[in-house]
Amino acid sequence: MFVANRYPEEVNAALSDFLLRMADTSLVLGHRLSEWCGHGPILEQDIAMSNLALDLIGQARNWYQLAATQLGQGQSEDDLAYLRDAGQYRNLLLVEVPNGDFGQTVLRQFFFDAYHYHYLQALTESGDENVANIAIKSLKEATYHLKWSSEWVIRLGDGIEESHRRMENALRELWEFTGELTTPNATDQLLAVMGLTPDLSLIRPLWEQQVQAVLAEATLEIPNRAWMQKGGKNGIHTEHLGFLLAEMQFLQRAYPNCEW
């Protein structure tokens, strides 16, 4: 589906690293959401989470295909998804955090969607047309996801005492994983200079604005904590990712090259 664009070696390495991050992040979040399948609090939202997962895994496939094309080492999208270890995964830490209760899943989704929406919007103007094309496609879906997760954060936060308490717990649990979304690493810095990805410092205020507006409506207070986790973009993960991959990759690891 893609024809590789040629870049100097260092730029191509950074671009591939970024593409794997986009793919891994969508895949891991898609996998987490799919864990809800058959366990949702009500049927409609069980279906909603499966649909979110479907969109994200579809987006992951596009990013993996492009990553494989740019890497040019003959790997397939499946090789990249199923045959890399946790230390090679580049996903954002936020998406590997376990589902917790429905409130925590909803809040994790909202934090991600608020970032994803603004980031994809900026990526539609990437200097690499393959990246821009995937972003244009994904943005339509992310826009819809953001509506769903915003509505649920408000409904639960401004709901009853129990739902409000659970959203406060979720906020405490997840807040420290949000800093990484808009904190650049070396890959982000190089690619921003090349005009391939946006300057993350421009995304941060957009994310903050979105989050402040929705949390205010949800009667939830932003935690007064500045310390943030980081590492996912560089392959340093929480202990949760290994367990997730052990389940997701089981079939290809136990039966190499097995086909359906």
Next chain:
Amino acid sequence: MQKNDHDIWQILESVHDPEIPVLSVVDLGVVRSVAQNETGLEIKITPTYSGCPAMDTIALDIKSALEQVGYKMVKVSLILQPAWTTDWLSEAGKQKLLAYGIAPPVEPLTSTKALFGAEPIVSCPQCSSQHTIMLSRFGSTACKALYRCEECLEPFDYFKCLR
């Protein structure tokens, strides 16, 4: 064997979407181009949603429909750009959806009930009432949402407007 493009499009009209079988792949707007050359035939299709699980089946169905009428070298390739929108759903397709009990996509309107911008007013495909509510943003397939009519009380699928 060579047929003209018009004949090929007619054959594609007989290939149906596996999830909404009342629509052909042409009605759905996923067939973007048909090209013939000495080596064969290339059909370009584009997914409705990134994760649409029907794309592989659609590609296979297109290939076999054309092979059945004698084409030997049929290549179906996937493209992402330009990205699919519900504006590409044909008028005939919208009528077929309605007759099938699925409300076709409508232009979003700003409503005071909407929390986040414009929401559409969707008419019930059974009784045409505009007194309907959204039960869930997501439905039985990626392209649909779940609604209920407050007049006739029937739940129904709405084909989401995507732009």
